[in-house]
Amino acid sequence: xxxxxxQSPPSRRSRFSGGVHLSTQQLNEAGLAAALILLIIVLxxxxxxxxxxxxxxxxxxDAALVGIVAWAGTLVIVAGEIDLSVGSxxxxxxxxxxxxxxxxxxxxxxxxxxxxxxGMLVGALxxxxxxxxxVPSFIVTLGLYSALRGLAQFMTNSLPVPIExxxxxxxxxxKIGQVPTAAILMLVLFVIFAFISRRTTxxxxxFAVGGNARAAMLTGINVSRVRILIFAVSGLSAALLGVVxxxxxxxxxxxxxxxxEFSVIAAVVVGxxxxxxxxxxxxxxxLGVLFITVIGNGLVILGxxxxxxxxxxxxxxxxxxxxxxxxxxRGGAESR
Amino acid sequence: xxxxxxxxxxxxxxxxxxxxxxxxxxVDLSIARGEVRALLGKNGAGKSTVIRLLxxxxxxxxxxxxxxxTRLQGPDVQLAQRLGVMTVYQELTLIPEMTLAENLFMGAWxxxxxxxxxRRMEDESQAALHRLGLDLHxxxxxxxxxxxxxxxxxIARALANDPTLLIxxxxxxxxxAAEVDRVLTVVETIRSSGxxxxxxxxxxxxxxxxxxxxxVMRDGRVIDTLPMANxxxxxxVAMMVGESGAETPAVSEAAGRREAGPVLMTVREVAVAPKLxxxxxxxxxxEVLGLAGVLGSGRTELLxxxxxxxxxxxxxxxxxxxxxxxxxxxxxxxxxxGITPEDRKNDGIIPELGVDENLVLTDWGKVSRFGVxxxxxxxxxxQRAIASMSVRTRDPRTPIGHLSGGNQQKIVIxxxxxxxxxxxxxxxxxxxxxxxxxxxxxxxxxxxxxxxxAVVFVSSEMDELNLVCDRAVVLAGxxxxxxxxxxxxxxxxxxxxxxxxx
Numbered sequence: 001x002x003x004x005x006x007q008s009p010p011s012r013r014s015r016f017s018g019g020v021h022l023s024t025q026q027l028n029e030a031g032l033a034a035a036l037i038l039l040i041i042v043l044x045x046x047x048x049x050x051x052x053x054x055x056x057x058x059x060x061x062d063a064a065l066v067g068i069v070a071w072a073g074t075l076v077i078v079a080g081e082i083d084l085s086v087g088s089x090x091x092x093x094x095x096x097x098x099x100x101x102x103x104x105x106x107x108x109x110x111x112x113x114x115x116x117x118x119g120m121l122v123g124a125l126x127x128x129x130x131x132x133x134x135v136p137s138f139i140v141t142l143g144l145y146s147a148l149r150g151l152a153q154f155m156t157n158s159l160p161v162p163i164e165x166x167x168x169x170x171x172x173x174x175k176i177g178q179v180p181t182a183a184i185l186m187l188v189l190f191v192i193f194a195f196i197s198r199r200t201t202x203x204x205x206x207f208a209v210g211g212n213a214r215a216a217m218l219t220g221i222n223v224s225r226v227r228i229l230i231f232a233v234s235g236l237s238a239a240l241l242g243v244v245x246x247x248x249x250x251x252x253x254x255x256x257x258x259x260x261e262f263s264v265i266a267a268v269v270v271g272x273x274x275x276x277x278x279x280x281x282x283x284x285x286x287l288g289v290l291f292i293t294v295i296g297n298g299l300v301i302l303g304x305x306x307x308x309x310x311x312x313x314x315x316x317x318x319x320x321x322x323x324x325x326x327x328x329x330r331g332g333a334e335s336r
Numbered sequence: 337x338x339x340x341x342x343x344x345x346x347x348x349x350x351x352x353x354x355x356x357x358x359x360x361x362x363v364d365l366s367i368a369r370g371e372v373r374a375l376l377g378k379n380g381a382g383k384s385t386v387i388r389l390l391x392x393x394x395x396x397x398x399x400x401x402x403x404x405x406t407r408l409q410g411p412d413v414q415l416a417q418r419l420g421v422m423t424v425y426q427e428l429t430l431i432p433e434m435t436l437a438e439n440l441f442m443g444a445w446x447x448x449x450x451x452x453x454x455r456r457m458e459d460e461s462q463a464a465l466h467r468l469g470l471d472l473h474x475x476x477x478x479x480x481x482x483x484x485x486x487x488x489x490x491i492a493r494a495l496a497n498d499p500t501l502l503i504x505x506x507x508x509x510x511x512x513a514a515e516v517d518r519v520l521t522v523v524e525t526i527r528s529s530g531x532x533x534x535x536x537x538x539x540x541x542x543x544x545x546x547x548x549x550x551x552v553m554r555d556g557r558v559i560d561t562l563p564m565a566n567x568x569x570x571x572x573v574a575m576m577v578g579e580s581g582a583e584t585p586a587v588s589e590a591a592g593r594r595e596a597g598p599v600l601m602t603v604r605e606v607a608v609a610p611k612l613x614x615x616x617x618x619x620x621x622x623e624v625l626g627l628a629g630v631l632g633s634g635r636t637e638l639l640x641x642x643x644x645x646x647x648x649x650x651x652x653x654x655x656x657x658x659x660x661x662x663x664x665x666x667x668x669x670x671x672x673x674g675i676t677p678e679d680r681k682n683d684g685i686i687p688e689l690g691v692d693e694n695l696v697l698t699d700w701g702k703v704s705r706f707g708v709x710x711x712x713x714x715x716x717x718x719q720r721a722i723a724s725m726s727v728r729t730r731d732p733r734t735p736i737g738h739l740s741g742g743n744q745q746k747i748v749i750x751x752x753x754x755x756x757x758x759x760x761x762x763x764x765x766x767x768x769x770x771x772x773x774x775x776x777x778x779x780x781x782x783x784x785x786x787x788x789x790a791v792v793f794v795s796s797e798m799d800e801l802n803l804v805c806d807r808a809v810v811l812a813g814x815x816x817x818x819x820x821x822x823x824x825x826x827x828x829x830x831x832x833x834x835x836x837x838x
Binding site: 202205207216219 | 682683687699704707708751
């Protein structure tokens with residue numbers, strides 16, 4: 001996990017004189033990691049069958065269903081934008097994949113490529129409307145949120161569209177050995193996105209635009225291009241998760257991934273990324289995704305009523321962000 | 337209380353210190369009922385501090401502030417307002433999405449049966465506006481009004497509290513000439529109603545028209561208070577400038593002024609309504625050109641036109657003989673034009689990013705390959721800039737927001753050196769920067785000029801122009817009204833040109 005190490009940004013080091021040098025971001029990540037471990041320990045003792053290898057892999061597999069889009073989602077939020085369309089986009093593209101492969105009888109690889117390209121283009125289109133006309137991304141993606149799911153339901157009459165399975169799809173939707181393939185995909189993407197966010201000019205431009213778009217523009221950064229690209233990447237990620245969903249369910253489903261956008265936003269902000277942009281980390285989001293998934297898994301195993309689960313989850317999310325803010329305020333006071 | 341009933345506001349023996357800066361020392365000031373008093377002085381002379389004392393925003397360290405016979409104990413804006421002092425600040429505080437009437441009654445809307453009494457609110461607004469000779473419908477949204485009208489609404493709101501003293505802080509700095517006239521008419525109306533006015537402005541023509549007396553400040557002291565009638569502009573400027581210049585550490589002459597190179601940029605008859613009305617000048621390689629002008633004279637607009645950030649209404653901008661106006665900022669940047677904004681905090685730095693990354697934003701290409709950053713090259717570029725500009729930071733990766741203003745400014749300028757720019761447009765690069773960093777920035781600019789870079793240096797502090805510039809031009813009334821070349825750049829002459837009538 002060396003990529004995880006490089007992820008922690010040294011640039012946000014606050015000036016604690018002597019002793020430990022921890023940025024508020026690192027402080028937050030350490031706190032979240034501690035909370036996660038504590039949560040796992042508590043659940044190991046209270047919930048039967050929680051601390052089994054199989055359940056741990058299952059948690060990673062579930063985490064992938066958020067994580068695969070949460071990495072791009074982190075960049076979107078760091079850029080000071082928001083993407084509410086990912087859940088609908090996942091459903092829509094799973095349906096498109098099934099239609100292309102089934103009704104259109106395209107070879108599977110071509111259907112997948114077209115699905116991914118389509119996801120990227122629709123995302124880029126949304127980003128273009130944002131960048132070119134200044135329509136807030138909240139509105140643009142709210143529109144896509146409604147339109148994409150509606151379109152998927154219209155095309156399918158809200159019925160699943162079966163996909164003829166083959167060994168590739170079976171593997172993608174299943175496991176390699178004991179490990180869910182989606183989890184591997186999530187971790188590979190994590191490494192890629194962590195690299196993009198820390199070490200590429202594009203990634204740093206995203207931070208610059210989110211931190212101060214006007215200043216970024218005055219240094220000659222093409223702010224519109226950055227905005228279009230992050231939504232293209234977000235759309236591509238959503239289409240990819242749509243393919244994973246289709247593989248898992250052996251069908252395209254217009255009712256897949258309902259509410260995913262909110263899980264992504266929750267994971268990102270729990271991970272310490274600022275909703276106002278300019279600050280955040282992918283390691284934080286990884287911890288946030290795991291935190292939220294572990295809570296969900298634990299509550300199910302504990303047999304908590306599913307409505308109550310939502311209440312508990314809501315409370316824990318707000319609590320985690322609250323603690324983060326208090327830490328940040330303290331860190332800010334000390335560096336002043 | 338020497339003359340009861342006449343002095344409505346008195347400051348006596350007031351001193352005020354901000355950190356190491358002595359903003360005021362032993363200031364005495366007294367304003368009589370119904371008087372219009374101009375407050376004059378260069379930036380940093382202490383005008384704003386005097387206003388803050390009168391408005392109750394701050395209390396003096398020593399001395400006292402007495403309003404209408406009551407001595408203020410500590411800062412208390414509400415009390416000062418009750419005692420009849422209302423202030424209209426330079427920045428407008430209206431809510432553009434609300435109506436004129438709602439803004440006039442902001443926070444104290446008249447109510448009937450638990451609802452806002454629209455009728456009464458609008459009637460009273462109408463009456464208040466009429467008193468100022470304004471014909472505006474109270475139901476209009478403030479955002480639809482011109483800046484001048486918004487300024488007037490702001491004044492009307494202050495008058496709604498029946499003040500005995502109204503403070504106007506540069507009310508005309510963002511207005512065009514024709515609009516200025518309307519504001520002045522309103523001030524005359526106020527004067528005839530018996531309300532005293534303290535009027536801060538850099539424009540002598542305005543002051544001459546409305547003020548009875550003028551108080552001139554310099555370096556935190558009141559130099560004199562004189563009747564406006566027999567005071568010449570030259571006398572005013574002499575009092576404002578004093579014998580300074582000698583006190584400020586001069587840039588080593590050795591870094592030296594030399595013959596300027598070929599013309600790099602030509603600005604021809606550039607007009608941008610309402611600020612610029614045909615500006616023509618050229619910038620040569622290897623010179624530092626000072627661009628002076630008071631707040632609102634159009635300096636920023638002119639720089640934006642030169643950088644391609646704004647299209648002029650008419651006129652042309654040429655870079656090395658080729659027209660660049662209308663081709664945009666990216667085009668200008670590619671040719672070698674760099675600009676640093678006036679508002680460093682909001683438009684300049686990206687506070688969360690490190691010093692290193694803030695530096696290389698203008699050209700990632702030098703520290704990356706195929707879009708992947710090379711940490712070693714980034715570090716070297718940052719260290720080189722930090723060393724050559726004496727930036728004080730422990731680690732190149734420190735977020736730039738943690739640095740002092742002067743060090744931030746060096747990095748913001750350094751960006752364009754990193755990008756290899758040949759023409760630097762610097763908008764107030766020394767504003768909010770400490771003395772030492774100022775001297776370092778001057779020195780940096782001299783070195784750049786010696787190496788053939790052209791620098792346009794915008795400043796509202798005229799006395800720094802002769803420290804660093806080869807040539808200085810003055811922008812006033814939308815045109816270049818004066819030009820001087822080193823070593824004969826005189827602060828007094830520049831200031832006179834900038835603030836005198838045109």
